Amino acid sequence: MKRFMYLLFPCLFSLFLVDCAADGNGYFMYADFWCAVYSREQAQVEYLVDWYFNKEFMMQYNSTVGNWTGFTPAGLNTASMLNGDKYDILQRKIERQLICVNNVGLVLNITEENRAEPSVTLVETTSSSHETMLVCSAYDFYPKYIKVAWHQNGQEVTSGVTVSDVMTNGDWTYQVHSYLEYTPGRQDRVSCVVEHASLSEPKILDWDPSLNHSERSYLIGGVCALLLGAVFLSLGLIQYKRKSCDPRFSNTL
Structure with a gap:
C-alpha cells in the first residue's frame, strides 16, 4: 500500500490558532498546527502542534503518542503540566477531529485531482x-x-x-x-x-x-570529428575560391 503524507497548514482553521505575540518581557511565542494524512483511514490521521518560544522549538503535541513532549527545560515543565490537565487533553482531541479528521476527504480529493508525477x-x-x-x-x-x-x-x-x-x-x-x-x-x-x-x-x-566514462569518450570523439570536418570544409572552400579566381580555370568553364 502506498504511504504518503500531506501536511496541512491550518491557517484555514483560525479558531484553533495561537496568536503570534510577545509576552511582557518581549519574548515571542507561537504555535504551528499540522495534519499528517497517510490514507483515508480516519484512525491514521495524525495531529501535531509545534510550540515555539523565542524562536526555539519548545515542545510538541502528537495525537499518535497522545501527549506533549518537551525539548527544552521550560518545554519539559510545560509539557508535564499539560499532560496532567484533562481539559487540555480533551481540547486536543476535539481539535484533531475538527481540524484534521473532518477535512481529510476534501483535502485528499483536491490533492489527488492535481497530483503530478516527478x-x-x-x-x-x-x-x-x-x-x-x-x-x-x-x-x-x-x-x-x-x-x-x-x-x-x-x-x-x-x-x-x-x-x-x-x-x-x-x-x-x-x-x-x-x-x-x-x-x-x-x-x-x-x-x-x-x-x-x-x-x-x-x-x-x-x-x-x-556508462558515464563511455559517454564522455563518445562526446569527446564527436567533438573531435566535428572539428576535423570543419577543417576539411574550410580547406575545400579555400581551394574552390582559388580555382574560381584563376583565369585558366575561368576560361575552361
Whole structure:
C-alpha cells in the first residue's frame, strides 16, 4: 500500500490558532498546527502542534503518542503540566477531529485531482573537493511531500548526503535536489530512489560509472570529428575560391 503524507497548514482553521505575540518581557511565542494524512483511514490521521518560544522549538503535541513532549527545560515543565490537565487533553482531541479528521476527504480529493508525477534525473559532477558528486533531481511534482534517498548495493546511504529545500517552480509544482559525495568501487551499485504520492512504486535510477566514462569518450570523439570536418570544409572552400579566381580555370568553364 502506498504511504504518503500531506501536511496541512491550518491557517484555514483560525479558531484553533495561537496568536503570534510577545509576552511582557518581549519574548515571542507561537504555535504551528499540522495534519499528517497517510490514507483515508480516519484512525491514521495524525495531529501535531509545534510550540515555539523565542524562536526555539519548545515542545510538541502528537495525537499518535497522545501527549506533549518537551525539548527544552521550560518545554519539559510545560509539557508535564499539560499532560496532567484533562481539559487540555480533551481540547486536543476535539481539535484533531475538527481540524484534521473532518477535512481529510476534501483535502485528499483536491490533492489527488492535481497530483503530478516527478521527472527524475541523475547526473555526475565534481564537488569543491574534487570528489565525485552525484546529483539526483526531481522536477515538476505535486503535492510537496517527497522522499529522495540514496542506496548502495540495496542499502540506504546517509553519509555524505545533502538535500536542498523543496522549492516551488512559481506555479503549483515543486522541485528538489539531493547530492551524494562519494567515490564508489567499480562493483558498487549506487541508486537514487524517489517516493511520491503520484507514484504507484518508487522511481529508481541507477548510476553506472562505466556508462558515464563511455559517454564522455563518445562526446569527446564527436567533438573531435566535428572539428576535423570543419577543417576539411574550410580547406575545400579555400581551394574552390582559388580555382574560381584563376583565369585558366575561368576560361575552361
